[in-house]
Amino acid sequence: MPRIAVVTDSTSSLSPNDALREDITVVPLQVIIGADVFTEGHDVTADMIAEALAGFVPVSTSRPTPDDFLAVYERLAAEGAEAIVSVHLSARMSGTLDSAVLASKQCSIPVTCIDSTQVGIATGFAAGRAAQARDAGEDAVGVAEAARQAGESSTALLYVDTLEYLRRGGRVGAAAALIGSALAVKPLLTITDGLVVPLERVRTKAKALARLEALAVEQATSCENGFDIGVQHLASLPTANAVAGRLAATLDRESIAVDEVGAAIGAHVGPGMIAVTITPR
Incomplete structure (x- = not known):
């Protein structure tokens, strides 16, 4: 073989x-912060990205x-x-x-x-x-x-504080960005056909996270042969740990891994992002 x-x-x-x-x-x-070029996994962290975005420093990525x-x-x-x-x-x-x-x-x-x-x-x-x-x-x-x-069988569910960072990077359309800004709601997103798309609109962060968890449980329990699951975040570890803890209890798991997203993803989602991914086995 x-x-x-x-x-x-x-x-x-x-x-x-x-x-x-x-x-x-x-x-x-590659991740570009201002005029400086970094290599993901070597000399740039998600915390650096969060700090740059909060300070309105231009951040972009390169394949x-x-x-x-x-x-x-x-x-x-x-x-x-x-x-x-x-x-x-x-x-x-x-x-x-x-x-x-x-x-x-x-x-x-x-x-x-x-x-x-x-x-x-x-x-x-x-x-x-x-x-x-x-x-x-x-x-x-x-x-x-x-x-x-x-x-193709995976489900990615994302909560973001604002769609502005995804809009800046061209990952969602300008019309989708209005969901968060004009209506003052907290957007839930998913990935469909390889694109980030709006899923639901929720009025508060607490309600958005509760809905995120409910959708994740619904998806996980529909997997007939088990599933892999993970929680990711950007500059929001306490919230991510709380989400993972509640999901673990509901899904009868000892624990669910929590990781901060890499710098390249962080550049597009912005601080406060929480994501749950489920992949059927």
Whole structure:
């Protein structure tokens, strides 16, 4: 059976320990704060992003180049990989997948690039499923299909204090931004067909978080064969811990992992974001 390497990008929210344990290679995005360029996972934190956004310092992100991906792919080939499955955030939100595809056409070994249609830990879950399929003996086609199915079946539910940061980054349309500003409501969002879209409008933060939890429980309990679940936040750890604690109690779990989003995602969602991701098994 060919040795298959699994690659993802830094928006997948995999910690270095998780990536090492699951033998997944992570290619970082670039984050630009003001005039300074940083590499996600190396020299920039979500706290730096939150501080910059609060201070109205321009923040943007930049995808890895095809050369960045090709260098990683060829290193894995030199280390003995005979095929690569490369799993990335939604192509409708970033050009990262395009860079991976361009690199795959120049690589000396076969590379299958997968659009997870997701972002954040949902992409991480998809990469993890690919690694599990590889370790179970699946060939490259089976590994790629495991990632594709995980991404397409995932549900990401997001609460944001304001849609302004997503609007600035072009991740939601200007009309959608009016949901938060003109009507003075707290928006709940989801990802549909690879795009962040409004889901519901709730009047207060407390009610919005309660509704977020209710929707997450509804989705999780509909998974016939179990599920993976995670909570993410930006500069809102106490709230995220409280949400995770209530979900764990309702879903009869000992605990649910809580992580701060990476800098690249944080640049677009803004401080106060809470997200719950559910991926059926």
